[in-house]
Amino acid sequence: MADQPNTSFRPSMNWVHTWAGVVLGALLFIIFWMGTMSVFDREIDRWMQPQTRLASPAAPTTSYDSLLDIARAAEPGKQLTKLTIGTANTRAPFATIHATYADKTRRTLVVDTITNRLIPEPASLGGTGFLYPMHINLILPGVWGWWIVMFAAIAMLLLLVTGVIIHHKIFADFFTFRPEKKLRRSSLDLHNLSGTIFLPFHFLITFSGLMVFSGWYTSIPWYVAPASVGEPVAALINEADQYGHFRREAAGRPGGGVALAPLVQRAEAIWRVRHGTATPADYIDIDHIGDAQGYMAVRGNAPRRMVSDVDEIVFDLATGRIVKDSTPTTTRTVQKWLEGFHLVRFDHWLIRWFYFIGGLAGCLMIATGFVFWSVSRRKRDAQTQPLKVRFVEALTVAAVSGVILATCAYFVVNRMIPEGASPGGFPRFVIEVLTFFGAWLATAVHAGVRQASAWKDQAWVIAGLSVAAILLNWLTTGHHPIAAINRDLWAIVGMDSMLLLNAVVAIYAARRLGQSTLTVGDAP
Amino acid sequence: MTLGLLMLAIVSALASAILLALSQERNWRIAYGPGAGRRDRMRRIGWPFALLTFALCIARDGASFGTMLGLFMLAAVFVTVTLMLAFRPRWLRPVALPFALGSE
Amino acid sequence: MPCRIACVLLGGYALWSGGAVLLGVALRNTGLSHTDAMLVATMLGSLCYVGIIIWGFAAPLRWRPATVIALSGIAAATAAAWLARSGGA
Numbered sequence: 001m002a003d004q005p006n007t008s009f010r011p012s013m014n015w016v017h018t019w020a021g022v023v024l025g026a027l028l029f030i031i032f033w034m035g036t037m038s039v040f041d042r043e044i045d046r047w048m049q050p051q052t053r054l055a056s057p058a059a060p061t062t063s064y065d066s067l068l069d070i071a072r073a074a075e076p077g078k079q080l081t082k083l084t085i086g087t088a089n090t091r092a093p094f095a096t097i098h099a100t101y102a103d104k105t106r107r108t109l110v111v112d113t114i115t116n117r118l119i120p121e122p123a124s125l126g127g128t129g130f131l132y133p134m135h136i137n138l139i140l141p142g143v144w145g146w147w148i149v150m151f152a153a154i155a156m157l158l159l160l161v162t163g164v165i166i167h168h169k170i171f172a173d174f175f176t177f178r179p180e181k182k183l184r185r186s187s188l189d190l191h192n193l194s195g196t197i198f199l200p201f202h203f204l205i206t207f208s209g210l211m212v213f214s215g216w217y218t219s220i221p222w223y224v225a226p227a228s229v230g231e232p233v234a235a236l237i238n239e240a241d242q243y244g245h246f247r248r249e250a251a252g253r254p255g256g257g258v259a260l261a262p263l264v265q266r267a268e269a270i271w272r273v274r275h276g277t278a279t280p281a282d283y284i285d286i287d288h289i290g291d292a293q294g295y296m297a298v299r300g301n302a303p304r305r306m307v308s309d310v311d312e313i314v315f316d317l318a319t320g321r322i323v324k325d326s327t328p329t330t331t332r333t334v335q336k337w338l339e340g341f342h343l344v345r346f347d348h349w350l351i352r353w354f355y356f357i358g359g360l361a362g363c364l365m366i367a368t369g370f371v372f373w374s375v376s377r378r379k380r381d382a383q384t385q386p387l388k389v390r391f392v393e394a395l396t397v398a399a400v401s402g403v404i405l406a407t408c409a410y411f412v413v414n415r416m417i418p419e420g421a422s423p424g425g426f427p428r429f430v431i432e433v434l435t436f437f438g439a440w441l442a443t444a445v446h447a448g449v450r451q452a453s454a455w456k457d458q459a460w461v462i463a464g465l466s467v468a469a470i471l472l473n474w475l476t477t478g479h480h481p482i483a484a485i486n487r488d489l490w491a492i493v494g495m496d497s498m499l500l501l502n503a504v505v506a507i508y509a510a511r512r513l514g515q516s517t518l519t520v521g522d523a524p
Numbered sequence: 525m526t527l528g529l530l531m532l533a534i535v536s537a538l539a540s541a542i543l544l545a546l547s548q549e550r551n552w553r554i555a556y557g558p559g560a561g562r563r564d565r566m567r568r569i570g571w572p573f574a575l576l577t578f579a580l581c582i583a584r585d586g587a588s589f590g591t592m593l594g595l596f597m598l599a600a601v602f603v604t605v606t607l608m609l610a611f612r613p614r615w616l617r618p619v620a621l622p623f624a625l626g627s628e
Numbered sequence: 629m630p631c632r633i634a635c636v637l638l639g640g641y642a643l644w645s646g647g648a649v650l651l652g653v654a655l656r657n658t659g660l661s662h663t664d665a666m667l668v669a670t671m672l673g674s675l676c677y678v679g680i681i682i683w684g685f686a687a688p689l690r691w692r693p694a695t696v697i698a699l700s701g702i703a704a705a706t707a708a709a710w711l712a713r714s715g716g717a
Binding site for chain 2: 174175176177178179193197198200201304305306307337341346348350351354357358361
């Protein structure tokens with residue numbers, strides 16, 4: 001690492017900005033890209049799991065007691081002890097049930113709440129099962145992924161702050177984009193433009209992401225510290241306390257049996273009055289079913305509030321009485337506002353699309369920052385340090401167009417393998433994930449071999465894969481965009497049009513790159 | 525009602541972005557040509573339009589969503605105006621006309 | 629150079645996490661609830677961490693700020709651990 005210039009504040013910040021960007025830019029791009037995908041994770045689920053493309057329930061289902069019966073019928077002869085229900089909503093029009101039985105058997109059931117019929121569990125992780133976990137912990141084992149993403153978030157905040165400091169004229173950048181200039185200049189224009197215009201969003205989204213797991217992050221040292229030292233502090237900041245979930249032991253004698261639906265309605269009525277807006281139950285946790293100490297925790301999430309689910313009401317299932325009703329403190333509400341802001345669980349389509357655009361702007365900012373660095377360095381260091389320049393360039397291509405390409409490949413392979421097929425003995429969802437990482441690895445190798453030309457090659461492949469994904473979806477499900485519009489499958493319409501847009505942008509990028517020998521960041 | 529407020533907010537955001545862009549010398553030259561516009565006046569009108577955008581968005585969606593919507597909407601029109609300046613600068617000329625010096 | 633960078637980054641993290649425990653305990657004594665105190669402390673702490681890094685790298689990365697950050701990080705983490713062991717937390 002080059003020594004820091006021996007100068008004053010601003011050049012020092014420039015140095016920090018450059019190095020934090022070059023060292024962590026690839027990681028930040030992956031997190032931003034996966035986060036952007038996660039804005040529409042439920043829609044990606046619908047696209048990748050065609051059996052869940054159901055009509056949205058007109059009214060939220062209330063037949064919670066029949067869900068109990070469905071869970072019992074799924075494992076005849078076994079005693080159902082615990083049940084969690086993710087309720088149906090407009091973006092995921094079915095209930096997801098996790099049932100646990102007395103002999104510790106676990107079952108995941110997906111239920112169409114309009115017909116009360118079981119839907120076969122999808123053989124694809126989709127957006128919520130893969131792209132979203134990649135965003136929050138890179139699906140690394142143990143605490144490593146969480147830790148890496150936390151430091152990446154701190155680095156992102158640092159990059160935003162130092163980026164502002166090293167800028168002379170922030171306001172002038174608002175309107176400056178000169179595509180006709182040399183690549184070095186126009187990529188810097190794009191970097192500054194996307195960075196300044198979306199600065200409030202980028203800062204808030206990074207900070208709120210950090211705050212979703214705030215308690216957990218600062219308690220990391222106490223998890224890895226020796227137990228004798230760590231334990232009391234872990235108790236001070238432990239999650240159970242911070243998140244305040246209700247727990248109690250079973251009594252061991254039979255009891256319970258109160259109807260569930262009226263209790264859930266009671267909770268919803270309480271919240272409606274409290275918040276002045278409809279707050280449907282979105283998560284229900286029933287424990288010790290059939291036991292005298294049985295209870296049901298109902299959590300609500302108001303679709304028209306930024307603050308994400310702070311509400312939890314716990315009912316005693318023997319009497320139907322409320323055992324716990326949490327009213328959040330101001331501090332908690334602030335944290336839950338930040339959490340709601342980050343998790344985008346509210347119902348506001350315009351803002352959801354703006355999140356998507358803001359996320360893409362973040363990807364563009366990171367990618368153009370990289371391009372600016374490598375174009376600037378190529379002249380200066382190509383002779384003296386060819387390996388360094390080559391390495392960072394390959395890293396950039398693999399991190400930017402490689403991740404985009406791997407995501408497209410992930411979509412394509414999902415539509416190529418039929419549901420239930422297991423080529424080579426692997427279930428489909430394993431093949432999908434292997435394809436993602438395989439394609440990614442291939443782009444990295446390709447970038448190392450082809451260098452600057454890799455941008456152009458990969459842009460063509462991205463365009464091809466995007467179009468293939470649209471066609472394959474049509475062939476395998478019959479839901480071409482027009483059919484999707486007619487059936488009100490807006491998730492499919494959105495996904496197909498984004499794939500099409502992706503193809504158009506990739507073709508444009510590939511053609512421009514074909515005309516010049518310079519590299520240009522592929523706007524995703 | 526909500527659609528109307530949304531349309532008004534978009535118009536107000538556009539007005540704000542165009543005026544603030546033209547109040548910069550470089551952008552004025554690109555969009556209008558030589559000379560300078562009434563920079564102070566454009567800025568004095570441009571900023572209140574930005575505030576009006578927030579007000580309309582908050583009136584439509586409440587404090588939390590409204591503020592977010594206002595921020596995003598301004599970001600979106602700033603990008604739009606920047607792209608217009610880069611590719612179709614003459615489209616901004618009609619807005620510039622009333623602020624050209626010597627046109628009174 | 630790598631030594632000083634590590635001092636700033638790791639020392640800063642120790643200062644954040646240890647300091648958050650200390651601040652949380654202090655806030656709790658002013659009457660805030662357990663959970664609230666820790667939330668405020670960690671929220672403020674993460675912003676402070678960014679500030680600490682900026683200060684550490686401010687004028688060219690020198691030994692003095694790096695040492696100050698590393699030492700106070702160790703101090704904060706030790707104090708938090710001591711509080712924990714003594715049951716003061």
